[in-house]
Amino acid sequence: MPVVRYGQPLNVMVAAKGHPYQRDPFMAMFDDLPGVACTLVEQPLAARLMNPDGMKGFDALVLYDMPGLDFGAADRPAYVEPDEAFKAGFLALLDRGIGVVALHHAIAGWPAWPEYAELLGGRFLYKPGPLLGSLRPDSGYRHDVVHTVEFADPGHPVVSGLPQSFALTDELYLFEVFEDLVTPLLRSGHAFTRDGFYSASQAVAGRMFSNEGWAHADGSNLVGWTKRARNSPLVYLQPGDGPSTYADPNYRRLIENAIRWAAAEARA
Structure with a gap:
């Protein structure tokens, strides 16, 4: 049973929601961390806390949210x-x-805010659109x-304490990675080509597991990186789709x- 872990050396806020996820197995991963107290806050409340005052007393922020997309719209x-207010507070943080x-x-997250993609080091696009000065196709996905x-x-x-290579069964993305803005950390042996992925735009339109008529150039095999987001150290890890990965x-x-x-x- 989740408890409030008072007195832990590290306090972490975990932001979630905006994309389906299984809350209990996801948070079990954090509840088992020794010496770390993790507090789950779901969107839209999480956005109200992502500023220096809202995160006072926290040592790190974990983003597992996907704000800024309305899947109920026509x-x-x-x-x-x-x-x-959110942008100013987040940048101040x-x-x-x-x-x-x-x-x-x-x-x-936040696809209408171009700077957000630059802060994180990449972008998964649910529909074609401009990014870093050019038009990009919608991104690709593949489960399991x-x-x-x-x-x-x-x-x-x-990567301390991990084997030099290891296997995962997870969802992968054929997405936009700003390799010139990040420091590579992890690469996948999978082939990041159009034929191995499905169109996100078609999936949202109800045509799951389709890439018919979808044109996408070969993508990066980078699935983990570090960078500076203004003054903040940032890690992005692309794996993390569901309970088997958790x-x-x-x-x-x-x-x-x-x-x-x-x-x-x-x-x-």
């Missing part, structure tokens, strides 16, 4: 612009240097891919390492 998904760990579908993850930077603390010991070690590294870098 032209779904409609893009919802974040209000100016990053200027303070809070450690951030972004997971899986968080890379699709068995693939091998390998270190791009074997000496980084986020329970994987190597994935859990990645999450723990990422949180500890982000929090430590923020304090440095």
